[in-house]
Amino acid sequence: MLKYWWKIIAVLLLFYTMIGGFLFEAPRLAILNETIRNLHFHVPMWFGMQILLTISVIFSIRYLRNPSLKNDVWALEAAHSAIVFGILGIVTGMEWAKFTWGSPWSGDPKQNAAAIALLIYFAYLLLRNSFEDRQQKGRISAIYNIFAFATYIPLIYILPRLTDSLHPGNGGNPGFNAYDLDSRLRLVFYPAVIGWALLGLWITTLRVRLKIVEEKIVEQEETEVLA
Secondary structure (H helix, E strand, O other): OOOHHHHHOOOOOHHHHHHHHHHOOOOOOOOOHHHHHHHHHHHHHHHOOOOHHHHHHHHHHHHHOOOOOHHHHHHHHHHHHHHHHHHHHHHHHHHHHHHHHHOOOOOOHHHHHHHHHHHHHHHHHHHHHHHHHHHHHHHHHHOOOOOOHHHHHHHHHHHHHHEEOOOOOOOOOHHHHHHHOOHHHHHHHHHHHHHHHHHHHHHHHHHHHHHHHHHHHHHHHHHHHOO
């Protein structure tokens, strides 16, 4: 039981997020109204993506220092999970924008930057699939992953702040703290961030275990053929 404590916490926090996010009292803000509840889903998705991308680039760096199967698989599967969270973040953001900005996609710099960031990581997956040799695939994709992460940071955190933007906290707009991120929102928001992040990590660990088993089976089959 002690081995799975964080998974139990993840499930409890997500149940709490679902109940609190939809049913707890939320502040009535101008324009936002009830859509403020999306804060507990949209924003944690991006936090989850950023955490998983950080894990991915750490294992890419570790792979370049120690080219082991485990390091390569962790880098790959953390990126896979991050992409899923990124897609969910864009979808929930579009739904929110439809009601608050009048259109699901308005060409906002933050929206465009998020889409470009996802395309960069889609290219990472395509790059991996273009190589047959396992060591070559691991080295080149690890280097690309490091540069992709270095590109992701300014795309998401710097460039949207340098131009006009509808997104809170960008383009001169105040962030949610300046509006009313009061105790009613914080009560659900912080557990939601932890819960979604733990879910992403859980999914990643499952995919890593599955991928390692698949790789070992392929390696064993290749050895038997050569024998």
